[in-house]
Amino acid sequence: MNYPYQINSFDQYQSDYKRSVADPEGFWAGIAENFSWRRKWDKVLEWNFKDPRVEWFMGGKLNITENCLDRHLEKKGDVPAIIWEPNNPEEKSRTLTYSELHKEVCRFANVLKNNGVVKGDRVCIYMGMVPELSVALLACARIGAIHSVIFGGFSAQSIADRLQDARAEYIITCDGAFRGAKDIPLKAIIDDALVTCSFVKRVIVFERTKTPVSMIKGRDVWWLDEMKNAGDDCPAEEMDAEDLLFILYTSGSTGKPKGVVHTCAGYMIWAAYTFVNVFQYQPGDVHFCTADIGWITGHSYIVYGPLAAGATTMIFEGIPTYPDAGRFWEIVDKHNVNILYTAPTAIRSLMSYGTAPLENKNLSSLKTLGTVGEPINEEAWHWYDQHIGKGKCPIVDTWWQTETGGVLISNLAGVTPAKPGYATLPLPGVQPVLLDEKGQIIEGNDVSGNLCIRFPWPGILRTTYGDHERCRTTYFTAYENLYFTGDGCLRDADGFYRITGRVDDVLNVSGHRIGTAEVENAINMHSGVIESAVVGFPHEIKGQGIYAYVIFTGNLEGDLTRKDIAQTVTRIIGPIAKPDKIQFVTGLPKTRSGKIMRRILRKIAEGEMSQLGDTSTLLDPAVVEEIKKGKL
Ligand code: WTA
Numbered sequence: 241m242n243y244p245y246q247i248n249s250f251d252q253y254q255s256d257y258k259r260s261v262a263d264p265e266g267f268w269a270g271i272a273e274n275f276s277w278r279r280k281w282d283k284v285l286e287w288n289f290k291d292p293r294v295e296w297f298m299g300g301k302l303n304i305t306e307n308c309l310d311r312h313l314e315k316k317g318d319v320p321a322i323i324w325e326p327n328n329p330e331e332k333s334r335t336l337t338y339s340e341l342h343k344e345v346c347r348f349a350n351v352l353k354n355n356g357v358v359k360g361d362r363v364c365i366y367m368g369m370v371p372e373l374s375v376a377l378l379a380c381a382r383i384g385a386i387h388s389v390i391f392g393g394f395s396a397q398s399i400a401d402r403l404q405d406a407r408a409e410y411i412i413t414c415d416g417a418f419r420g421a422k423d424i425p426l427k428a429i430i431d432d433a434l435v436t437c438s439f440v441k442r443v444i445v446f447e448r449t450k451t452p453v454s455m456i457k458g459r460d461v462w463w464l465d466e467m468k469n470a471g472d473d474c475p476a477e478e479m480d481a482e483d484l485l486f487i488l489y490t491s492g493s494t495g496k497p498k499g500v501v502h503t504c505a506g507y508m509i510w511a512a513y514t515f516v517n518v519f520q521y522q523p524g525d526v527h528f529c530t531a532d533i534g535w536i537t538g539h540s541y542i543v544y545g546p547l548a549a550g551a552t553t554m555i556f557e558g559i560p561t562y563p564d565a566g567r568f569w570e571i572v573d574k575h576n577v578n579i580l581y582t583a584p585t586a587i588r589s590l591m592s593y594g595t596a597p598l599e600n601k602n603l604s605s606l607k608t609l610g611t612v613g614e615p616i617n618e619e620a621w622h623w624y625d626q627h628i629g630k631g632k633c634p635i636v637d638t639w640w641q642t643e644t645g646g647v648l649i650s651n652l653a654g655v656t657p658a659k660p661g662y663a664t665l666p667l668p669g670v671q672p673v674l675l676d677e678k679g680q681i682i683e684g685n686d687v688s689g690n691l692c693i694r695f696p697w698p699g700i701l702r703t704t705y706g707d708h709e710r711c712r713t714t715y716f717t718a719y720e721n722l723y724f725t726g727d728g729c730l731r732d733a734d735g736f737y738r739i740t741g742r743v744d745d746v747l748n749v750s751g752h753r754i755g756t757a758e759v760e761n762a763i764n765m766h767s768g769v770i771e772s773a774v775v776g777f778p779h780e781i782k783g784q785g786i787y788a789y790v791i792f793t794g795n796l797e798g799d800l801t802r803k804d805i806a807q808t809v810t811r812i813i814g815p816i817a818k819p820d821k822i823q824f825v826t827g828l829p830k831t832r833s834g835k836i837m838r839r840i841l842r843k844i845a846e847g848e849m850s851q852l853g854d855t856s857t858l859l860d861p862a863v864v865e866e867i868k869k870g871k872l
Contacts, residue, residue, distance in 0.1 A: 368417025
């Protein structure tokens with residue numbers, strides 16, 4: 241037994257689960273004892289899902305960086321905290337031990353202070369996958385600033401929207417980021433975003449790619465110069481358990497992304513507890529999560545979860561197919577990776593290259609495999625199991641969301657049973673329920689419905705930044721007194737859960753959440769577009785692709801116009817939201833009250849022409865025939 245809170249057997253899982261439901265406060269108080277507190281809590285939990293209001297470990301004081309760094313120094317000072325693998329395999333990898341990481345974080349925390357950042361300020365981070373990205377997050381947390389990381393694939397316009405929503409006056413970025421054969425000019429994109437964000441006071445730039453940048457006098461400073469003038473000593477700010485730790489923007493069914501808010505203590509405990517238990521981490525293991533830190537998976541399972549557990553965590557700068565499709569396997573071999581956590585889309589993509597990229601790669605260090613972000617199809621599951629795990633590594637299929645802070649439903653590696661395509665069973669503290677269309681709870685097994693959670697766990701979101709009402713209406717009004725996930729779900733005869741996908745207007749493209757309304761807004765920005773409707777369709781590699789129906793006026797030039805529209809989406813949101821297919825139409829199927837019938841459009845995009853249902857109530861049924869004929 242390596243962590244006092246590690247679940248070691250299926251029996252223990254079952255008894256812990258029971259206890260977590262019967263006595264949640266006692267259960268989580270016991271777990272929380274394993275962390276370092278400046279002051280213990282007065283009350284473990286107060287909550288209602290009506291307001292909603294959730295507070296864990298009330299009155300407790302702590303700093304998450306003391307848990308992630310300081311407390312490991314004595315015994316693990318020389319243990320690698322971060323192993324960094326660069327985009328280019330010819331470049332040397334870097335290792336930061338816990339002492340080194342601690343020193344860097346303290347120094348950069350002083351840089352932030354020297355530049356005027358104080359507790360409660362929002363700091364936007366827009367960087368590539370370099371160790372300094374983790375340093376930036378932790379330095380914010382050290383001084384009580386609230387970080388908001390924006391994924392490097394978002395456009396200037398998306399950054400500006402988020403900066404304005406969070407009123408972030410400080411930015412940490414890089415000159416550029418290496419990703420495969422590309423060099424993304426991050427600082428130039430920030431400059432474009434800042435045209436409409438004059439409230440930004442300071443931009444700190446880490447040099448990585450030596451891309452030429454314009455440094456604006458009085459606003460922009462270099463990371464390295466600032467580090468030279470900063471001291472190593474930076475005592476951690478004492479934070480309340482419920483003080484904000486970070487904001488992370490995510491897409492929903494409306495056009496505007498929302499800032500999901502996580503707080504210090506509950507998030508930390510959830511990230512660490514789930515990390516240790518789901519992956520069954522053992523001290524000394526090398527954990528490789530391939531996500532980007534710009535998404536929640538990177539926050540929880542590259543940065544906070546592993547570091548809170550004193551683990552060794554990898555940061556990989558590049559992409560799975562650069563310089564070739566053997567890159568992941570080469571990294572596993574080179575760094576003796578024990579745990580590999582990736583997305584089904586990456587597995588499907590690598591699978592398409594066959595097994596040649598696996599030749600001469602020693603994968604025998606692997607003990608545990610994981611997937612996240614979307615349902616995994618059985619073919620990909622078996623390929624992963626057979627060719628990567630060689631049939632001896634448990635695969636954890638981890639279901640969770642930005643809003644949940646960490647994994648809610650998953651098997652625990654080698655400890656609880658796995659089943660291909662199934663996230664299986666809830667973690668202790670998680671109480672899933674399935675609901676039917678009428679809002680009734682569906683009891684028993686071998687049933688499916690909308691997935692809700694009926695009791696708070698420590699890592700649940702607390703609000704959406706600057707708009708609590710939005711949090712309430714998005715998650716807590718669909719079903720009374722329940723957190724609604726937006727996912728559909730099946731519970732099989734054994735009580736195992738299988739997530740079937742979103743039931744709202746959110747797409748999951750290569751494991752990235754994208755709201756159809758957001759894409760429509762972006763398409764509609766094109767001067768020739770009158771109206772558009774966006775739906776998902778099954779895509780072999782991405783899971784879901786983006787299918788756009790567009791009413792266009794003016795000079796329609798086929799593929800050129802398609803490219804123009806795609807370019808517009810790239811400008812407004814970023815390349816991740818670019819439609820895969822654009823079909824020009826003269827009208828959209830609407831009800832008499834003017835509502836677009838997306839169900840029909842979805843069926844057509846999926847190629848299920850015969851299952852359109854009743855179209856007679858449409859304003860103009862003829863348009864459906866036209867759309868069917870023009871399907872791409
Ligand atoms: C989907 C990512 C099936 C789901 C951590 C959820 C999954 C959304 C799985 C959240 C899984 C995530 N099986 N579907 N194992 N994991 N999803 O916020 O639809 O980027 O609601 O968080 O991804 O995406 P998000």
